[in-house]
Amino acid sequence: MRARTRPDAAIELDGLGKVYGRGEKAFAAVKPTTLSVPWGQVIGLLGPNGAGKTTTIKMLGGLVTPSSGTIRLGGHDVARDRSNAVRQIGAVLEGSRNVYWPMSAWENLMYFGRLKGLRGGEIKPRARRLLTELGLWERRNETVSSFSRGMQQKVAVSAALITDPPILLLDEPTLGLDVEAARTFKDWIAHLAADEGKTIVLTTHQLEVAQELSDRIAVIKEGEIIADLPTAELLARHAEDRFEVRVATGSLDVLARVLPDGATTEPHDDETRVTLRDTDEDTLYALLAQLRAAGAPLVSVARAQPSLEEVFLRLIHADDDSVGDDDRVGDDGANQPTQAKETTS
Numbered sequence: 001m002r003a004r005t006r007p008d009a010a011i012e013l014d015g016l017g018k019v020y021g022r023g024e025k026a027f028a029a030v031k032p033t034t035l036s037v038p039w040g041q042v043i044g045l046l047g048p049n050g051a052g053k054t055t056t057i058k059m060l061g062g063l064v065t066p067s068s069g070t071i072r073l074g075g076h077d078v079a080r081d082r083s084n085a086v087r088q089i090g091a092v093l094e095g096s097r098n099v100y101w102p103m104s105a106w107e108n109l110m111y112f113g114r115l116k117g118l119r120g121g122e123i124k125p126r127a128r129r130l131l132t133e134l135g136l137w138e139r140r141n142e143t144v145s146s147f148s149r150g151m152q153q154k155v156a157v158s159a160a161l162i163t164d165p166p167i168l169l170l171d172e173p174t175l176g177l178d179v180e181a182a183r184t185f186k187d188w189i190a191h192l193a194a195d196e197g198k199t200i201v202l203t204t205h206q207l208e209v210a211q212e213l214s215d216r217i218a219v220i221k222e223g224e225i226i227a228d229l230p231t232a233e234l235l236a237r238h239a240e241d242r243f244e245v246r247v248a249t250g251s252l253d254v255l256a257r258v259l260p261d262g263a264t265t266e267p268h269d270d271e272t273r274v275t276l277r278d279t280d281e282d283t284l285y286a287l288l289a290q291l292r293a294a295g296a297p298l299v300s301v302a303r304a305q306p307s308l309e310e311v312f313l314r315l316i317h318a319d320d321d322s323v324g325d326d327d328r329v330g331d332d333g334a335n336q337p338t339q340a341k342e343t344t345s
């Protein structure tokens with residue numbers, strides 16, 4: 001028998017769509033979408049509330065039945081070869097209780113390992129490694145209900161990873177975590193992608209998290225992908241000549257007199273940040289000269305770029321016509337979506 005070869009893509013969506021309700025009440029939560037995610041890629045799925053992110057993730061995880069199209073996970077069709085397809089993924093869903101709170105962290109991992117068909121001898125070393133990596137080993141016998149939100153989230157991701165699946169679906173993984181817990185989590189997700197080659201689909205409203213972790217960003221609005229590019233390329237396409245000038249607070253009256261058109265100011269602790277968008281160096285130097293003449297203390301001057309948050313807001317607030325093909329990579333013939341939206345391959 002010929003050995004099964006690994007397909008090129010970890011995730012392949014072909015015309016995937018979901019309509020909730022029937023007849024007059026029918027509502028397309030996800031419009032037919034075609035998308036291919038290569039192995040080892042971290043893709044951030046971003047969109048406003050109700051855009052269709054969770055529905056997409058749930059369809060990937062086999063928890064919501066699509067109304068149209070197909071999903072292949074590691075080459076296995078979720079509808080036709082469900083058990084092999086679902087074995088490819090670990091999922092942590094937003095808001096759901098992904099683990100059992102009355103059980104300890106250790107018991108949860110043993111339970112989920114067995115549920116997914118592993119033997120005790122296989123589960124134990126993995127559970128030990130996961131709990132150790134996440135700093136929970138010492139507290140493994142305590143019930144999950146006694147854990148902080150961040151620790152519960154760590155147990156949930158460990159449970160999702162107990163079978164060592166190549167694909168991880170993370171719906172709002174850092175929601176509700178404090179700064180330190182979110183940092184640990186982000187570092188760990190980055191490690192899973194970089195060192196263990198996991199393919200990760202990430203949804204989040206925390207755009208700095210998406211920017212930090214995602215190789216690629218897909219923006220979904222009203223069930224439709226309106227942008228899909230490598231993160232760096234998406235940011236580069238929205239780059240502009242922008243300068244940020246910081247002056248010590250106390251210079252506000254001076255600023256009010258000398259600010260060029262279109263400049264914005266934002267107070268920040270004991271300084272004011274002035275942003276000059278889409279501008280040139282002449283405008284910058286003219287402003288600096290006026291600040292100097294007025295004796296306003298300068299803190300710093302730097303070139304700046306729009307953040308992913310700004311780009312995202314531009315995209316979702318743009319009229320349909322003004323979101324150009326610029327935000328979708330050109331078709332290479334291998335990945336032509338059904339809605340004439342072009343995606344990365």
Ligand SMILES: Nc1ncnc2c1ncn2[C@@H]1O[C@H](COP(=O)(O)OP(=O)(O)OP(=O)(O)O)[C@@H](O)[C@H]1O
Pocket residue numbers: 020021029047048049050051052053054055056
């Ligand atoms: N079981 C359901 N029955 C009917 N409509 C649903 C169901 N689940 C979701 N929807 C609707 O589908 C749309 C997409 O919802 P979904 O939860 O996928 O959005 P989302 O992008 O994950 O939003 P959020 O960021 O708020 O979590 C919404 O309008 C939602 O009300």
